[in-house]
Amino acid sequence: MNSVIIDLDAATYAWPGQPPLLDIKHLQLLAGERVFLKGPSGSGKTTLLGLLGGVYLPDQGQITLLGKNMASMSAAERDRFRADHTGYIFQMFNLLPYLSVVENVTLPCHFSRVRRERALKRHDGLASAALHLLHSLGLSDNALLDRSVNELSIGQQQRVAAARALIGSPELVIADEPTSALDADSREAFLRLLFAECSAAGSSLLFVSHDASLEPLFDRALSLRDINLAAQPQEVC
Numbered sequence: 107m108n109s110v111i112i113d114l115d116a117a118t119y120a121w122p123g124q125p126p127l128l129d130i131k132h133l134q135l136l137a138g139e140r141v142f143l144k145g146p147s148g149s150g151k152t153t154l155l156g157l158l159g160g161v162y163l164p165d166q167g168q169i170t171l172l173g174k175n176m177a178s179m180s181a182a183e184r185d186r187f188r189a190d191h192t193g194y195i196f197q198m199f200n201l202l203p204y205l206s207v208v209e210n211v212t213l214p215c216h217f218s219r220v221r222r223e224r225a226l227k228r229h230d231g232l233a234s235a236a237l238h239l240l241h242s243l244g245l246s247d248n249a250l251l252d253r254s255v256n257e258l259s260i261g262q263q264q265r266v267a268a269a270r271a272l273i274g275s276p277e278l279v280i281a282d283e284p285t286s287a288l289d290a291d292s293r294e295a296f297l298r299l300l301f302a303e304c305s306a307a308g309s310s311l312l313f314v315s316h317d318a319s320l321e322p323l324f325d326r327a328l329s330l331r332d333i334n335l336a337a338q339p340q341e342v343c
C-alpha cells in the first residue's frame with residue numbers, strides 16, 4: 107500500500123477578519139501520486155497549498171505531512187521541515203535575479219542538509235546535480251546557465267524553478283499555476299518532463315491550475331469547490 111504524504115482531517119481556515127475560506131473534511135495525497143487541484147479564482151487554492159505545506163496552521167482540525175502533525179511543531183521547526191521535504195514551483199517562479207541559473211537551482215540545498223545530502227548521494231557536487239536536472243527538464247543550452255535568470259524566457263525560467271523544486275528529491279512537490287504564462291503545447295511538454303523528474307525523484311506532485319485541458323494527464327483531480335464546505339456559490343472561474 108502507498109504511504110500517505112499528506113493527510114488533512116476536518117481542517118478549517120479563515121484569514122483574520124474574513125469569513126471562513128476553507129472547511130474540508132478529508133484530503134489525502136499518497137506517495138508518488140500526481141494530483142491536479144482546480145477551483146475558481148479566489149476560492150482558496152493557494153491558501154490550501156500553504157496549509158498543506160505547513161506555512162499556515164488550520165484554525166480547527168489537523169494536517170499531517172509525512173506523519174508529522176504540523177501543529178506539533180514550532181514555526182521554525184515547520185520552516186525546516188518544509189525546506190527538507192517540500193519543493194515549490196510558484197506562479198511567478200520567484201527566482202533570485204542576482205544568482206546564476208545553477209545557483210538558483212542549488213539554493214534549497216543551502217537551507218536543507220537533508221536535500222544537500224540526497225543530491226550529493228547521486229552526484230559529484232551540487233552544481234552537477236543542478237545541471238543534470240536542468241538538462242532533464244529541457245534546458246540543455248550550457249550558454250544559458252551562467253546568465254542571470256532575468257535574461258531567460260518564461261519557459262526557461264519555469265524549468266529553472268522546477269529544477270530548484272526537485273533538487274534533493276523532496277517527498278512533495280507543490281506547483282501553483284506554473285504553466286499559466288505558456289501556450290498549450292509548451293504546457294503539456296513541460297508537464298511531461300516534470301512528471302518524469304518527479305518519478306525519478308520519487309516525489310508526489312500537487313499541481314494547481316485553471317487549465318482544465320491538463321487534468322487528464324494526472325492520476326487524479328480534486329475540485330476545491332466540491333470538497334470545500336465553505337465554498338461560496340457565487341465564485342466564478
Ligand SMILES: Nc1ncnc2c1ncn2[C@@H]1O[C@H](COP(=O)(O)OP(=O)(O)OP(=O)(O)O)[C@@H](O)[C@H]1O
Pocket residue numbers: 121122127145146147148149150151152153154
Ligand atoms: N495573505 C492574505 N491575507 C489576507 N487574505 C488573503 C491572503 N491571501 C489570500 N487571501 C484571501 O483569501 C482568498 C483566497 O485567496 P487564494 O489566493 O487562496 O485563492 P486562489 O484560489 O489561489 O486564487 P487564484 O486562482 O486567483 O490565484 C481571497 O479572498 C484572498 O483575498
